[in-house]
Amino acid sequence: xxxxxxxxxxxSASAGDRVTISCRASQAISNNLAWFQQKPGKAPKSxxxxxSTLQSRVSSKFNGSGSGTDFTLTISSLQPEDSAxxxxxxxxxxxxxxxxGTKVEIx
Amino acid sequence: xxxxxxxxxxxxxxxxxxxxxxxxxxxxxxxxxMHWVRQVPGKGLLxxxxxxxxxxITRYADSVKGRFTISRDNAKNTLFLxxxxxRAEDTGVYYCARNPSGTGGYWGQGTLVTVSS
Numbered sequence: 001x002x003x004x005x006x007x008x009x010x011x012s013a014s015a016g017d018r019v020t021i022s023c024r025a026s027q028a029i030s031n032n033l034a035w036f037q038q039k040p041g042k043a044p045k046s047x048x049x050x051x052s053t054l055q056s057r058v059s060s061k062f063n064g065s066g067s068g069t070d071f072t073l074t075i076s077s078l079q080p081e082d083s084a085x086x087x088x089x090x091x092x093x094x095x096x097x098x099x100x101g102t103k104v105e106i107x
Numbered sequence: 108x109x110x111x112x113x114x115x116x117x118x119x120x121x122x123x124x125x126x127x128x129x130x131x132x133x134x135x136x137x138x139x140x141m142h143w144v145r146q147v148p149g150k151g152l153l154x155x156x157x158x159x160x161x162x163x164i165t166r167y168a169d170s171v172k173g174r175f176t177i178s179r180d181n182a183k184n185t186l187f188l189x190x191x192x193x194r195a196e197d198t199g200v201y202y203c204a205r206n207p208s209g210t211g212g213y214w215g216q217g218t219l220v221t222v223s224s
Contacts, residue, residue, distance in 0.1 A: 036207070043216050044152065
C-alpha cells in the first residue's frame with residue numbers, strides 16, 4: 001500500500017497569513033492526488049484533484065502543486081472560515097490511501 | 108441541488124450485519140463512480156470501497172474485503188454497502204461520496220455505525 005505522510009500535523013497562523021501543507025507519498029503517484037477539507041462536525045469537502053485542479057466553486061485561495069512523491073496545498077490569505085483539517089489522498093493505485101490530516105487553526 | 112443522504116447505520120453486535128444506503132438526487136447518478144469512506148470520530152479518513160458507473164467494477168480496502176459488498180441501483184439512484192461479519196474496528200461514520208477525488212467531488216453527511224456488544 002502507498003503511505004501518505006502529511007506535515008505538519010497541526011499549525012496555527014494569523015488571519016491573512018499564507019500557509020503551506022505538505023503531503024509525501026511513499027512511492028511515485030504521478031499527479032493522482034486529491035485534497036479535502038473537513039470542518040469540525042461536518043462531512044469532508046473535495047477541494048482539489050489531479051494535484052492542482054480546483055473543484056468547481058472552490059475558492060482560488062487554495063492552490064495545489066506537486067508531482068511524483070511530493071505535493072503541497074497552499075492557502076493564501078488565511079481566514080477564520082478556513083479553520084479545518086485538511087487531508088490528502090492518493091488515487092494512483094488501490095487501496096486508495098489518505099494522509100493523517102493537518103489541522104489548521106487561526107491564532 | 109446535489110444531495111447524498113446516507114441511512115442504515117446503527118448499533119450492531121460483533122458478527123452481525125448492516126446494509127447502508129445512500130440516496131442520490133440532483134445529478135445524473137449513472138454518470139459517476141461512487142465511494143464509501145469511513146471515519147472513526149476524532150480520527151482520520153479511511154477509504155472503504157468504490158464502484159464504477161455500471162456496477163461491474165468494484166474495489167475494496169483489504170480490511171473489509173470478503174465481508175463488505177458495494178452495489179448500486181441506477182434505476183433508483185441509490186448506492187449500497189452490505190456489511191457482514193462486523194467487527195469492533197468497523198465502527199465509525201460511513202460517508203457516501205460522488206467521485207471524491209475527481210470532477211464533481213461531493214460527499215454526503217454520513218451515517219454512524221457502532222459495532223459493540
